[in-house]
Amino acid sequence: MLSAPVTRDLEITIIPVGEPLYMLVSDRTRERALEKMRADFVANSSHELRTPLASLIGFIETLRGPAADDPEAQQHFLGIMAEQAARMQRVIGDLLSLSKIEISEHSPPKEMQHLPFLLERIVAGMEPMLKAQGTQLVFAAPADLPQIQADADQLTQVFTNLLDNALKYGKPGGEIKLVATDQPDTRFPPGGIIVSVADDGIGIPREHIPRLTERFYRVDKGRSRSIGGTGLGLAIVKHVVNRHRGKLVIESEPGQGTVFTVWLPGPSR
Ligand code: ADP
Numbered sequence: 001m002l003s004a005p006v007t008r009d010l011e012i013t014i015i016p017v018g019e020p021l022y023m024l025v026s027d028r029t030r031e032r033a034l035e036k037m038r039a040d041f042v043a044n045s046s047h048e049l050r051t052p053l054a055s056l057i058g059f060i061e062t063l064r065g066p067a068a069d070d071p072e073a074q075q076h077f078l079g080i081m082a083e084q085a086a087r088m089q090r091v092i093g094d095l096l097s098l099s100k101i102e103i104s105e106h107s108p109p110k111e112m113q114h115l116p117f118l119l120e121r122i123v124a125g126m127e128p129m130l131k132a133q134g135t136q137l138v139f140a141a142p143a144d145l146p147q148i149q150a151d152a153d154q155l156t157q158v159f160t161n162l163l164d165n166a167l168k169y170g171k172p173g174g175e176i177k178l179v180a181t182d183q184p185d186t187r188f189p190p191g192g193i194i195v196s197v198a199d200d201g202i203g204i205p206r207e208h209i210p211r212l213t214e215r216f217y218r219v220d221k222g223r224s225r226s227i228g229g230t231g232l233g234l235a236i237v238k239h240v241v242n243r244h245r246g247k248l249v250i251e252s253e254p255g256q257g258t259v260f261t262v263w264l265p266g267p268s269r
Helices: 029-064 071-104 113-133 152-168 208-209 222-224 231-243
Strands: 002-005 010-015 022-027 138-142 176-181 193-201 249-254 257-264
Touching: 029 071, 071 152, 071 231, 113 138, 113 152, 113 176, 113 193, 152 176, 152 193, 152 231, 152 257, 208 249, 231 249, 231 257
Parallel strands: 138 176
Antiparallel strands: 002 010, 010 022, 176 193, 193 257, 249 257
16 A cells, blocks of 8 residues: 655555555545644643743742742732732633533533523622622523523533623623523524623724634733633633534624624424
């Protein structure tokens, strides 16, 4: 058997099984793209963890040396170290969530869930943060919405991430709208439930929208990191929505705000 690459992504294999001559042409474009995605993911994850780790190591050296006899400086450095450690913890937590969701992605959830309940609990948990930022939350989810097959923990993660982002990238003192409905929307198949999270914040330039759900993709890296982002929130959202066989639509206008709309299908027959 003789194999020879024709181009980087195309390989020809000649199989000597007598006459006629068999030739296998394999297109390795997809395989290569997956390999690259995997390699990028490992490189990005390492980078995201290495940066706070390097900073921790630096501060430990400072605490042992120049700051050893300076209690005020020690307190200051310990504060920064705590922030860096918390950042590593958030990245590791999100990476673990993502890998768990990916493992479950081929088996859609079976449990029936009542979404208004779930959303109410999330909203209650966010009350202190909303108050601290002076943000108004308009919440509407009719109690009689039909139940759907869903994973409650994963959907809690989805709407927590979207509301978290609406707060992080929203206008201080602005408004967030969280609306759940079973009214038809021509963008989605009939049936099911639609939940939208809208903010009136900084918005997202059009060219970034298609890439937002990639792991570690951020419009403004510095801003995301300084407000505690991991760059994994929307990747988690996309994978959970995929597992539920749902759809995610992102609409945004820079300077005006952003709307994330999640459609989740009704129970499968
Ligand atoms: P992060 O942890 O950085 O917020 P996400 O995956 O949740 O990561 O979001 C990816 C990027 O998408 C963010 O860094 C930000 O640039 C952009 N983004 C997400 N939600 C919003 C929003 N509501 N308004 C403006 N930009 C947003």
